Amino acid sequence: MALQRNMDPKKCPMPVQDPMVRRNNFDEVALGYTYEMAVNEAKRCLNCKNKPCTTGCPVQIDIPAFIERVANEDMEGAYQIISKSSSLPAVCGRVCPQEKQCESKCVRGIKGESVGIGRLERFVADWHRENCKDMPEMPVQNGHKVAIIGAGPSGLTAAGDLAKLGYKVTVYEALHLAGGVLVYGIPEFRLPKAIVQKEIDNLKAIGVDVETNMVIGKVLTIDELFEMGNEAVYIGSGAGLPRFMNIPGESLKGVYSANEYLTRINLMKAYKEGSKTPIKHSKKVAVVGGGNVAMDAARSAKRMGADEVYIVYRRGMEELPARKEEVEHAEEEGIIFKTLTNPVEVLGNEAGEVCGMKCVEMELGEPDASGRRRPIVKEGSEFVLDVDTMIMSIGTSPNPLIRSTTPGLETNKKGCIVTDGENGLTTREGVYAGGDAVTGAATVILAMGAGKAAAKAIDEYIRNK
C-alpha cells in the first residue's frame, strides 16, 4: 500500500512544558510526540534508497526502515528494527545531537526541515516501554565470560551486544548505581532516571550482571579479572577529573565543578525535598563553558531556585558545542548567555565565599587547530559579574585509576587510553576500551558507538582464539 507522504517542509514541533513552569521543576521538558504526531511526522520521510541518514548514525540504525514502520503504524516492528542496532533507544532519542548526525544528512533538510528522526526514535522506544510488557528473552549461552568496566552508555552498549551473542557479561560499576553519566550527569528534566533504569533492567533480563560499588583498579585489577575466567575486558570508565582554569579564587566556597554540582543534584537527589545531600542554594550563578554539561548545570541551577544564571563562554553563540535544542531550551528558560567572555579571577568575601567573577571580553581571531576561530582578549574590557556561585564546565581529564594499575596499558599524553582504530583494542591483548576513557569528554552516542564496535571485535577475538 502506497503511503500518502506528508510534504510539510517543517517538522512537527515537539510538545514541551511551558518554560515559565518548567524552570521551577525537574520534570521532563520535552513531552514526546503523540501517536498521531509520530505517524504524521514519519510520513515526511521519503524512504530514500541510499539512506544518507543511516551513515550519520554512530550505531547505524536502519532509520528509513523503522520510520516506514511508524508511518504504517507498526510500532513494535519499528522498535525491533531500532533495537537491532541500539541498546538504549529511549536514551538516544532524548540526548543524541541529531542535528549533527542523522538529521544533518536528511534529504528533506535540503529544502526544509529534516525529518524528526530523534523524536521518532524516542516515540518508538517510549511506545514499546508503555505497551509491551514482555521482558526480552534470555539468549542461549555460549560459555564465554567477558568483564566490562563502567556501567555508562559505552559499557552498557557493549554488555547488551555481547549478552545477545550469548556471552556471560559482568559489568563493574564504581558508583552505587548503574548508568554512569546517564544517572550522575544528565538531569532528570532531560532524561528521566526511570527510563535509564528500565534499559538497565532489560539488560539484566538477558543475563547481564551488574556489580555496583566496584572500583576496578582498586578492589580488583584487570589482571585479576582475567584470572577470574574472563576472556576479554572492555574499559568504558568514562571521562574523569574535572578541569579547572587555574585562575585565582577557584577554591573559594561556591566554586563547583559541573560534575560535582550535577552529581549532587542527580545521583544524590539534592533536588528532592528533604534530600540529605547538601547543595548551595544560589542566587546568581555563572556556569563557565558552552557544552551540553554547561547547559545542564545552568538549567539545573535555575530549577534549584537561582534568580540569575549565566553561561559564560569564550567564543560566540555559533561556536557553542552544546546540542542546539539544549541552547534553545536554556534561552527559553531565561538563562543569560555571556558569550565572548572569559573569567580571569573568582572574587571572594571575608568568609571565603564567592562574591563575584572578574571577566574579560573576547573577540574571535583566526581559526586554531580545532578549526574554530581562536578567542583573543579585548584590551581593557575587564568587568565584574555579580555572582555567588561559579560552576566550572570546561571538560575533564581521564581517570588515572585503571592506567596506573594495569601494566602494559598505554595512554597518550593527555592520559587517554590508546586504542587501535575502530575496534577499540588497547595495547594489552584481550583488553578493549572506548567512550570518554579513550576520546576524552564526548557524547553518549559516540560512547555507545565505541561500545558497539568493541563488542563486535571482542566477539571476533574470542571466536578466533
Add this chain to the structure above:
Amino acid sequence: MYKIVRKKELNPTVTLMEIDAPLIAKKAEPGQFIIFRAFEDSERVPLTIADYDREMGTVTIIFQIVGGATMELNTLSEGDCLYDFVGPLGRPSETDGLKKVAVVGGGVGSAIAYPIAKKLHSLGCEVHSIVGFRNKDLVILEDEFNAVSDKVCMMTDDGSYGTKGLVTNALEELIKEGNEYDEVIAIGPVIMMKFVAQLTKKYNIKTIVSMNPIMIDGTGMCGGCRLTVGGETKFACVDGPDFDGHLVDFDEAMHRGTMYREFETHAREASCNLLNKEVK
C-alpha cells in the same frame, strides 16, 4: 549488602564497626579509605580504614558521630547491613625505607594513625606514637597503640589523663631530646595537622598528613575534594589522601570544610528529632 559483624562503642561519640567486605579487606592498606552509605537515601561519606583482617575478610571503621550520616550509621547494630561500602580508595601510605617515625594522632584521627603505626612496627621501624584527646573520657585505642609503639605519649587538653598539653608540645620535646625521625605522620583535625607541619618545618623533618575533605564519588570524578598542595590543585581521592604537610594549604582546606556547616547542623537536628521520635 555489607554486614556489620562487630560493633563497639569506644567512647560516647566514637564507634567501631567491623564490616564484612572480603574483597576490600584483601586489598586494603593503611592510609586508604572507604565510602559508605548506611541507607539507600543516605549521603556518601568517606572514612579512612582503621584496620583490616584479610583472613576474616573484614574491614574496621572507626567514626565520630558528627553529622546526619554518621548518626544514621550508628543506628545500625551487629548483624545489620550497610547499604553501600566501596573501596579501598586513595593511595596507601608510603612506608618504604622508614626506620624511625613519629606517628601523631588527634582525637578520632588516632583511629587512622593506628594502622600506619601498626604496619611500620611490623616492618621493624621504631615507632613513637603521640596521641591527643580533649579529655580522659574520649581516649581510644590506648592498648592498641601501646602494642605497636616503642614509645607512647598520651596527651589530653585538660590533663585528666596522660600529660596535659597538645600533641605538638610532646613532639617538640621528643625532637629536642635528640630523636631523629625520618618522617612525622600526623592525622587528626586540620588545625592540628597544620600546627604539626609548622613545627616540623622548623626542624626540617618530612611530614605526611592525611586529608579528609568533602567528597562525593571518591574515584576521581566530582572534583569536590580538591586541595591546593604546593600551589597545584590536587584531588584527595586519587592523588591522596596523604600529602606533604609542608606543602598543603591548610587554611584553604579548613575554609572549604565549612561549606555545608549550616546544612549539616540542620541535618543533625533533623536526624536527632527523627531518632527521638522512634525512641518514644
